[in-house]
Every structure is written in structure tokens, then in C-alpha cells.
Amino acid sequence: MSPQIAGLLQLIALIAALALAYRPLGDYMARVYSSEKHYTPEKWIYKVIGANPAAEMRWPAYLRGVLAFSAVSVLFLYLMQRVQGSLPGSLGFSSIDPDQAFNTAASFVANTNWQSYYGEQAMGHVVQTGGLAVQNFLSAAVGMAVAVALVRGFARSRTGELGNFWADLVRGTVRILVPISVIGAIVLVACGAIQNFSGIHQVGQFMGGTQEWNGGAVASQEAIKELGTNGGGYFNANSAHPFENPNPLSNLFEIFLILLIPFALTRTFGRMVGSLKQGYAILGAMAVIWIGFTALMMWTEFAHRGPAFEIAGGAMEGKETRFGIAGSSLFAVSTTLTSTGAVNSFHSSYTGFGGGITMLGMQLGEIAPGGVGSGLYGMLIMAIIAVFIAGLMVGRTPEYLGKKIGTRQIKFAACYILITPALVLGFTAVAMALPTPGDSMTNSGAHGFSEILYAYTSGANNNGSAFAGLNADTQWFNSTIGIAMLLGRFLPMVFVLALAGSLAEQKPVPETAGTLRTDKPLYAGLLVGTILIITGLTYFPALALGPLAEGLAS
Numbered sequence: 001m002s003p004q005i006a007g008l009l010q011l012i013a014l015i016a017a018l019a020l021a022y023r024p025l026g027d028y029m030a031r032v033y034s035s036e037k038h039y040t041p042e043k044w045i046y047k048v049i050g051a052n053p054a055a056e057m058r059w060p061a062y063l064r065g066v067l068a069f070s071a072v073s074v075l076f077l078y079l080m081q082r083v084q085g086s087l088p089g090s091l092g093f094s095s096i097d098p099d100q101a102f103n104t105a106a107s108f109v110a111n112t113n114w115q116s117y118y119g120e121q122a123m124g125h126v127v128q129t130g131g132l133a134v135q136n137f138l139s140a141a142v143g144m145a146v147a148v149a150l151v152r153g154f155a156r157s158r159t160g161e162l163g164n165f166w167a168d169l170v171r172g173t174v175r176i177l178v179p180i181s182v183i184g185a186i187v188l189v190a191c192g193a194i195q196n197f198s199g200i201h202q203v204g205q206f207m208g209g210t211q212e213w214n215g216g217a218v219a220s221q222e223a224i225k226e227l228g229t230n231g232g233g234y235f236n237a238n239s240a241h242p243f244e245n246p247n248p249l250s251n252l253f254e255i256f257l258i259l260l261i262p263f264a265l266t267r268t269f270g271r272m273v274g275s276l277k278q279g280y281a282i283l284g285a286m287a288v289i290w291i292g293f294t295a296l297m298m299w300t301e302f303a304h305r306g307p308a309f310e311i312a313g314g315a316m317e318g319k320e321t322r323f324g325i326a327g328s329s330l331f332a333v334s335t336t337l338t339s340t341g342a343v344n345s346f347h348s349s350y351t352g353f354g355g356g357i358t359m360l361g362m363q364l365g366e367i368a369p370g371g372v373g374s375g376l377y378g379m380l381i382m383a384i385i386a387v388f389i390a391g392l393m394v395g396r397t398p399e400y401l402g403k404k405i406g407t408r409q410i411k412f413a414a415c416y417i418l419i420t421p422a423l424v425l426g427f428t429a430v431a432m433a434l435p436t437p438g439d440s441m442t443n444s445g446a447h448g449f450s451e452i453l454y455a456y457t458s459g460a461n462n463n464g465s466a467f468a469g470l471n472a473d474t475q476w477f478n479s480t481i482g483i484a485m486l487l488g489r490f491l492p493m494v495f496v497l498a499l500a501g502s503l504a505e506q507k508p509v510p511e512t513a514g515t516l517r518t519d520k521p522l523y524a525g526l527l528v529g530t531i532l533i534i535t536g537l538t539y540f541p542a543l544a545l546g547p548l549a550e551g552l553a554s
Helices: 003-034 040-049 059-082 098-109 125-155 165-191 218-227 248-273 276-302 307-312 324-337 352-363 374-394 407-433 445-460 475-505 521-545 547-553
Strands: 200-206 209-214
Touching (some): 003 276, 003 324, 098 125, 098 475, 125 165, 125 218, 165 248, 218 248, 248 374, 276 352, 324 352, 352 521, 407 445, 445 521, 521 547
């Protein structure tokens, strides 16, 4: 069987698995967030944190809950790292330096999981399991809560109430993320991933010296790392490490976990707004982009140009032989079109165009299907922009799901889509202009520029993957990428929740013969075109200086 056919079969199997899970999971999540019943463990949690889950919140109160909880989480995780040397189960590792502790705390709370350290050489069991893994659950639950609040903004009318943040946070964690992660961890252990709390031990000789590895609760962290679109690896090699991702079966299962909730949330959206066709339209736009990027990536990496590629069967540099080009390309596209950031190959070693595809996937806003929660609310923002453009074209007041998109709503949407590009391009420009940050680049020219552009693209878009050639463990990059991660995560949430509140206050607008049908393929095509045009106009000059220049020169 040729590698191309094997890759196509993997893609078909993945799509089939996602299709089978789409309806039951999407409907289940809609019931979770619409239920008025509270389970006993949830009541215990509410009592401990002093929350009243029945109290409805307007958008400012909901936002305060999101920001306060996240701020406390950053502080808690920062302190854990700073005192690691005094904690049991630290494996003898010292406490983390202040700038790196800040970067890591901001990263995991922002659902980015950018790592400027070697996981197996820096973090002990307590920090890994009690700190980082916990934030993998909580940061994902926060994203889902904000997405559900926006959906309620469309579904409700003549009220500014968006639900209760604490109830949404707890339910998302207890009823959705934990059960699926338990099942996922069992599957990964069966595939060969490790799950223990062993210490550091010598495993053999390597290039004249000894080689040592420590164990850890890897399978359980790997499950929520992918399911919650987090991406932070227990080991520096991330999902290229055999302890995390042992074989092609585990590789395909991890991609399935990455895409599972983001795609299924479109069904949840359709169910909660009372129109499954609206969910299918959003799903269709996401699927077109994801499949298109996957096909383009596989074509680019399989292309035979030169004797080295002919012998290897394609661009095999930086890829694991147990996954091959197809498995690596599928993983790379899925992890950068979501906010996962996990890697099973080094994106820096991809062809010039291949590296550009991973970068462009993040620059789209990671909305196809995007991160857990963030992908849905990002796509809904783009849906509002697309409706607005369509309204301008035909001279009608734009409407979406029975809500008028007026000046206030379009300002919130515009601010949302401008924040991340401003962070990415601004920090990249400053880093390239200053003399010191450039010293961290392994390569010069277009590829060196791509290393820095990729780093800030990954940080501000809350992805977390790296181009592998950049030494990001410096005070400059730890501080600036940490700031980019926090601003890129929480500033957009301000405008999402403000938009949700403004929509919930409106009364429904009756549908007329002139109303744009947003549940049809024509609108889904308009949505895809809007996304590509906005991203192209924003990032094309920067991409032309990096991956495009490198690809055309090769």
C-alpha cells in the first residue's frame, strides 16, 4: 500500500469516527448546559467556592467570574512552580525561575500550553499532575463556558442574562471533560502510553553517556491535553515521544480527541438555538477549511522534488517513521487549526509551504474547528462579519438567527478580530527590530523570521506549538509571549461576552422573504470566503517575508 493511500484511509477513518460521535456528544453537551439539575459532587464544589449556581448573570458579572477565576489560577500555578523544590514528588528538580514560571502559568491558564522548558527535566510529578494537568481541564472548561454564553445570547431575548459562569465551569469539567478523559486515558494505556509515578531511572547508554528517563501520569495528561485542545506535553518531544504517542493507532486516536468536542459543539449550538441546520452550516464551513488544509498539507509534504525526497518518499525530515508523512501532516493541520499546539513532528522541518500552512491555520483564528469553546465563538464572530458583508452587498440591515447586527454588535466583532493580529504583528516587529531577540534564532533569512513570527502567532492565538528552531527560554520571549498569551485569550472574551449580552437584550426579528438564509450552503461558502479574505489581507505581507519566500526559493 502506498503512503498516499494509507494517508487517505486514515483521513476517511477519522472522519467516520467523528461523524459517529457528532450527534450523541453534541446533544449531550446541549443537555448538560441546559439542565437545571445539579449533581451531588457539583453541589459540594459550589459549597466550597461559595457560588450559587442558580443565580443568573449579566455579561459584566459573567466576565468578572471568568477573569477572577483565571487570575487566581495564574497565581496558584505560578506559586506552585516557584516552590517546586520544596514539594514532595519534585524528582529533585529545583524551583522554576520567575520569568519561566510566569510564562508557563500564563500559558496553561490561557489554554495555550506553550513550553519554553524540557518537561522531563524541569517539572516534577506534583507540578505536572496537580498544576499543569488541572489547568488543562479548567482552561478548556472556561472556553466552553464562554462559547455557551454566546450561544445563549442568540437563543434568549429581552434579557441580558447569560447563565451562571460557575455552573457552566463545573458542569463542563465534571460532566464532559473528566468522563471522556478517563476513557481516553484507558485507550492510550492500552495503546502503550505510560501511566505511573516512578522516579528517574537509567535506561541505557547513548552516544557514550547514560540516558535517563522519568515516568509520570502521562496517559491521563495526554488525554486531556488533546481533548481540551491544550497541547502541553509531559516530555519535550511532546506527541512525538513514544511514551505519549506510541504507535499509529494512538496517533489517530489523539487526532480524534483533538477534533471531537470542537466539531460536536456545532451540534450543541444548533440544538440550543433551536435550528440544527444553523449548526450544520457552521460545521460545513469548519469542515471545508479543515479538509482543504489537510489535502494541501499532504500534497506539499508528499511532493517529490529532488533526490532526497525521492528516496524518502516525501519530506520526511523532522517526522517520526512510525507515523510517516500522512500521519504527521494530519496531526499538524489538526493541531494548528485548533488551539491544541501538540506536535508529533517538528514543524520547522516541514517544507517552506508546509510550515506556512501550519502558521496560516493559526492565523485564521483557529476556528476550523478551533479550540474547545474558542473555536465555536470565533466562528460565530466570523459568521456575524459575513452576515454584515452580505447585508452591505444587498442594502439590507444584517440579521443573524433573528437578531439585528447593528453598529454596536459589529464594533464588538471588529474589535475581536483585530486583537490577535495586532499582538502577533506588533510583537514580531519589535522582536525583529531589537538586537537581542534575534540572537535566539537558529536560522537566518526567511526561515529565521518564520521562527519568530510563528512563536508570536502561536502565543497570541493560544496554540502553543513552536517552530523548534527558536530558543524561547529567555527573559524577553518568556515575558512577551506570556503577555501575548494572556491578552490573546482574555481580551477577545471581553468582546464575546459583551456581544452576547447585547444580543440577549434584543427581541427576535421576524423572518421575511428578504432575510438572508444562514443555514444554506451559499452562506457557508460566503463564510469560508470571508475568513480567508480577512486573514489574507491581514497576514499576507508577513507570510510573504517568511514561509512564502522560503517556499518559492526552494
